[in-house]
Amino acid sequence: MNFTSQLTRHPIPFDVARGEDACVLFPDLAPELRPLIEGTGGCSPYLLGLMGREQAWLSDALTRDPDAVLQEEYARLRQVPYDQIADELRRGKRRVALLAGLADLGGVYALEQVTGALTEFSYLATDLAMKAALAHEIRRKKLPGMTDADLETGCGMVALSMGKMGAGELNYSSDIDLICVFDEDQYAPDDYHDARASLIRATRKMAATLNDLTHEGYVFRTDLRLRPDPSVTPVCLSMEAAERYYEGEGRTWERAAHIKAHPCAGDLAAGARYLKRLTPFIWRKHLDFAAIQDAHDMRLRIRDHKGLGGAFSLPGHNMKLGRGGIREIEFFTQTRQIIAGGRDPDLRSRETVAGLRALTQKGWVPQEASDLFIARYRSHREIEHRLQMINDAQTHSLPNSDEGFARLACFMGESDVEAFKARLTAELLDVHKVAEGFFAPDGSKACDGPDLSENEAEILSRWPGYPALRTSRAQEIFARVRPEILSRMQNAADPTEALTQFDRFLAGLPAGVQLFSLFDANPQLIDLLVDICATAPALAQYLSQNAKVLDAVIGGTFFGTWPGIDALYAEISEALSAVTDYEGQLDLARRLMQEWHFRIGVHHLRGLITATEAGREYADLAEALVRALWPLVVAEFSRKHGVPPGTEQGGGASVIAMGSLGAQGLNARSDLDLLVIYDAKGIDDSAGNAAGKRALATRPYYARLTQSFITALTAPMAEGRLYEVDMRLRPSGRSGPVATSIDAFEAYQREEAWTWEHMALTRARVIAGNGDLGVRIETFRKDLIDGHGMGTQVLQDVADMRARLADAYPPRAGWNLKRGAGGLQDIELLAQLLTLGSHSNARGTDAQIADAGDLLHMGEVDDLRQARNLIWNLRMAERLLTAGALNEDEIGEGGRKFLLSSCESVGIDALKSQVETHKKQVAAIFDRILGIQVP
DSSP: OOOOGGGOOOOOOSHHHHHHHHHHHHHOOGGGGGHHHHHHHHHOOOHHHHHHHHHHHHHHHHHTTHHHHHHHHHHHHHHHHHHHEEEEEEHHHHHHHHHHHHHHHHTOOOOHHHHHHHHHHHHHHHHHHHHHHHHHHHHTTOOOOOOOOGGGGGGGGEEEEEEEHHOOOTTTOOOOOEEEEGGGGOOGGGGHHHHHHHHHHHHHHHHHHOOOOOOOOOOOOOOOOTSSTTTTTTTTTEHHHHHHHHHHHHHHHHHHHTTOOOEEEEEEEHHHHHHHTTEEEEESSOOOOOOHHHHHHHHHHHHHHHHHOSSSTTEEEEEHHHHHHTHHHHHHHHHHHHHHHHTTTTGSSSSSHHHHHHHHHHTTHHHHHHHHHHHHHHHHHHHHHHHHHHTTTTOBHHHHHHHHHEEEEEEEEEEEEHHHHHHHHHHHHHHHOOOOOOOOOOOGGSSSSSOOHHHHHHHHHHEEEEEEOOHHHHHHHHHHHHHHHHHHTTTTHHHHHHHHHHHHHHHOSOOHHHHHHHHHHHHHHHHHHHHHHHHHHHHHHHHHHHHGHHHHHHSOOTOOOOOHHHHHHHHHHHHHOOOSSSHHHHHHHOOOOOOOHHHHHHHHHHHHOHHHHHHHHHHHHHHHHOOOOHHHHHHHHHHHHHHHHHHGTEEEEEEEEEEHHHHTOTTOOOOOOEEEEEEEEOOOTTTTTSSTTTOOOHHHHHHHHHHHHHHHHOOOOOTOOOOOOEESSSGGGGOSSEEEEEEHHHHHHTTTTHHHHHHHHOOEEEEEOOOHHHHHHHHHHHHHHOOOOHHHHHHHHHHHHHHHHHHHHOOOOOOOOOOOOOOOHHHHHHHEEEHHHHTTOOOSHHHHHTTTGSSTTTTHHHOOOHHHHHHHHHHHHHHHSSSSSTTTTTTTOOOOOOOOHTTTTTTTHHHHHHHHHHHHHHHHHHHHHHTTOOO
């Protein structure tokens, strides 16, 4: 489709006489183009001049598809000899600017097509100018080791487009911001300094080719000052030097600038690798709400520097930097991206509109704010284009005169100048109001807070000495949120108690800026923190050392429904696969565990899930992490020692969950009971994997692989540890090998295992590793249980074990929820024993009891399940509320209310009585099953 047939709108001519004069230059143009040329000629002397210089080319171009015309022009430029490139790029710029301008005015191109065409040309121009400069250095033999064949990849040099150029959003008269770096690994160490000097000269020549004003005009005003420390560094730096700067000295504005960074010329692949290495600098792995203050300060500095403060006035208003202007929309978008983009790669768009849409989709920006900003961004950019089209001026300022506004209104297709001005004023102020509400909320937080008692005032007097408040910036942000924290403390069951726990939380906090910024931007988090301080002091203490888990609360679906084991495993695996180094994967696994673990605890604390649901979710999380980490550990171990013996024959190893993990019911502080069983497919121990780099015999291989896996789960790292692991349920307990062959495992279980080991197998569950081996293990487990029973010897063994446990763990003062007659351990042992007798395939305690109905008297199933439910609820609450044994006097009023709510009891004394009654019932049933006569 040709240009003429695509016209959808025409500007109203401002100066018909001049417009008609313009049309005289093009007597052969189609009649439908006349209004377009009249308007253009009347409103833009610059475009009229371009038409005059490119008459023949334009006459042909307007009869064809504009996209095809542009691509043909780009192809022409690529064939231009390097010694002629400066003039030809200027001619190309005239043509691209002219065609894009007319396509814009005629409604043939939408905003993104206009900015895209200008940006695409800027990439090409920069690349050709760079290669021309490098070719000159190669001809002079100043670039060590490089030939003309290396020009295609820029001789290791790359230009990064920044700002609007990097985002693909160049405006009509934009300058271009470039950072030039080179890959020092492309040059021998002895050639480094000569290469560096040559590439610096090439960069200056490239910039001159683009920037200098000649008889043919200029290509792009070019700015190289966004590079690291531009007052002292050369115009082209080694990648290693740039990375070192950003790692040690990079500032928030530089992080924001790199959101839009894009390799545009030279060695594009090296540029992409360089930007990937900068990912940890640009995108922090935790939510970065402190960036809000940095961005706000930057906005104010720009305003002050440009003299854009004071009362709003439309005449002379800067559409880019002024209130409600383009930069406010960009700052809003980039700051939100900086806050959350480290955790969510989907938010890392270089484009403003696409970035806003992604932020809205992920819940970071309200839909109405996004719609407003996108609409205003488009309309503001259109006005910016018209202002710049008038005289090719790099301006963003609205006219100061009535005549100027009349011309601009005409150029925008507006006939009513005053209505145009009123609408524009309202649009600018709407944007400013929303943006200012984000960067500088109203002063409602600056109240003094509630009146304090003498004891409470004494607590507050300690705060300035805490590590979290050691910097002036932390003090400034905390001063804003402190009144809100204190006010919300008054809603706690016991405000003084809540304040005391918050004091302990604050005292343990190593740093405060990020967390206080998080509270400042998200006051709803203060309610959550107050809830935790008032109810679960142990969780508050955990938070003080792991405050980053609060990121997840803001991250979108924190209060949503539990995803389930398969979806959780998929999410964790996907996140881990995006990290390339092994230690980074282990650290990320710990961060993900902490966030999900915290979420389960909060849901339980707030009554969103029951204790049973919480137990299942803790188990789902542990299983998902084990499933996701096992193949990573195997891959890392295989890299050093070769693949596991038997793998090529279909063998390998499986991870078995035992105990509470096997039964799918963990508490907040559970460790993991695991077994590793392997099948080497007949490869004898001496052969092992002889082809490996550091080959190991079969048994040592799987033993060391298992130790590596345990280390992956238990080792303290920068992000903490995952779980404690207990492998005492393996054959022969502590004295047995940490990994057991399937043949040895089966033989041991048939011939040597104690009754308690068979009882433990009633909860065993394959959760990771080789699938075929997992099927074999499960089949063997079921056959073993099916062939079992509750004979006299079994009952005697269980009675002996129960007696030994009673001797080893005598009753203590307090609730004794786990140990002792009728406690949780007794219930679980009885359920496992009954499973051997009923040949059930159930693993969970409740299900095992339900399946054993034929072995129990009438009513005993309900008695056991009610006892287990009550004691389990208490145990789950205990492990959430405190690191030690449950003591109702130490957990505070909020904790006591949580206990009573969890167990649906009317008071602590009544709850204690219920527990003792149920424990006696359980003990009596167990004694009867074992044939023990109760006096």
